[in-house]
Amino acid sequence: MMKQKDGKVNTMKNKKFLDSPFAVILCNLILFFLVYFVVISDYVVSLAIMAVVILAILLVNRYNLVNKIFDLYIRHKKTALISGLILGIIYPFSLTDNVYVAHIATLAVIYGIACLGLNFQMGSTDMTNFAPAAFMGIGAYSVAIASVNMGLSPWIGMLGGLVLSGVFGFLIGLPTLKTKGYYLSLVTMAIQLAFTELVRIWPYVGGDDGLSGVQRYKLFGFELYKRYTIFGIRMSPQIPYLLLCIAFLVLCTYIAMRVYFSRTGIAMNTVAQDEIAADCLGINVSRTKLFAFVIGGVYCGLAGTLFAGLEGYAGPATYNFQKSLMLICMVILGGMDNSIGVVLGAFILAIITEKLRDFADFQQLIYGAILVVMLIVRPDGIIPWRVRNHDLITKRKPKIIEKLGESTDIAAKAELKSEV
């Protein structure tokens, strides 16, 4: 009770501050330090921090604070983006010489990209795709084949991987148009299992051993996977690569959000909720579903190409059914149909998985437990989808409100309150 009262007084006092760009910067800083400490500390501390953060979000959500923070970010878009980018650039360097931590951080970012892709299908269009790891595999194997088997630059492999995973998404999408719900999931499950089997028995891609010795990415002759010494501090080799991955993650999140707020995003949601109604409102249902599969496939493919560049290896065991389950868990945990939530889910699960390497035998058990708890406590995820506020985004108000006049506006509001 006391806490709530304090909070109210504070918000009254600091209303101006809470609505200013500084609040956004403060939020970004808090986020930065949270991520930093979670990544850098050992597993007990990092799990504890994550548990506290999740509980705090769930508690705070009762007062609709998460939504208010989102609104704040939308209102101060530019400040949020610029300060976020600066922190995003500082973040890799703050990890310095800790190779293992840098590896975890990069993995988390890559999984974030894959989950954004899966979210187009699972969150927006409500088609549970059990084959995101297969899409990642296509991207990874494209890079591996291009650089190991053909001796080409991995960038060409990445480009090929993006195109291939898009095409593969289209091809998977075609049969799934005829199925819905569980049957669609079964089809994708079969495709995931078939993919793992295919790369296992295909000698050209290395069979069980996979393809190792994938070339690292280079940018203008500048190696992205190499130890550098900056200001006399030796950095772990993943740092430049982590920067690249963060750049991709920012770009992907940006595109995903823009799609969410466009008519395509609304159309995807409508298809998810009522196909017949969507069809009778001029939305081409097949095209919308295929779009979700293709763009999701490209996102996962991109994550795969980055993954291969990080590990320098592409093998069947990396892109199996369990990885797909992990990605699905991430999306469910983070929040359906909310780009930020999905990335958060990916971060949490990726870090838990890596920090608990010692207890790898219990991994599946942990995923299962997380899923069950989430589905009971909060089926929509930690930060679920939000109502699109077109007033805030376009900074306009409906003309009709002026036309109706303030008096009716107030009267209507009073009446509404009495109804409630």
Added chain:
Amino acid sequence: MALLETKKISINFGGLWAVKDVDFNVEPNKIVGLIGPNGSGKTTFLNIISGIYGRYKGTSGEVYLDGEYILGLKPCDVYKKGMSRTYQSSRLCWEQSVADNLLVGCYTSQDYSLFDSIFRPKKVNNEIYDQLDRALDLLSTFNPKLVDRRYDLAKNIPHIDRRRIEITRALLSNPKLLLLDEPTAGLNDEETMTMMDGIKMVKEKMKGSAVIIIEHDMQVMEKVPDTIVVFNAGEKIAEGTYQEIINDQDVIDAYIGGGDEDE
């Protein structure tokens, strides 16, 4: 020329003729009422002309909208030709806000590509909001209070307002032909009358277009439609004004009933 013209429309569900040989014309600027006992094929008829059963193999006949042949098109293409509809049981997206539900109705009136939505120049923002403005303007003719509730989820809106939102959503494409499938289902008498006033008001705004309305309430049927068509067991058994219909012996036998026994 008739706005909607159907010739020998039939649909056969594995041996059952749900609709059989229906010839049906709708003139511009007219409201046509569709009545008949439950299971007489009224909704199936609407489903055929709006394209839901258009590509089903048991469907036969010809449908012309404003002179264009439309049977066999997908529902989304029929919608683009200028036919929109509502449903017997509301098909709003419960988990979306009122504003988003309305914007779905503007889907085809918005004209920007995927690249535009990603780079989002000012033009796109303006376009989206202009559409929302138009939608809210229309919605406020039904109920001005709903404008303030535009960011509430559709599932939290009262039943009659959901119907209003649904009709608004159907109207946003400026359809030539509007199909209303029991717009007053689940409303009480008073609400039914306000609903009908709203529909008439909207009808006056839509010049040159027509409305087909399915309804069970004979009071509504007396006041609203210009002509009434009666269905029974998948066939059209009568067509005419309200006075002609209620004195038609076939209609009395099939639907209205013989007065005394009915009570």
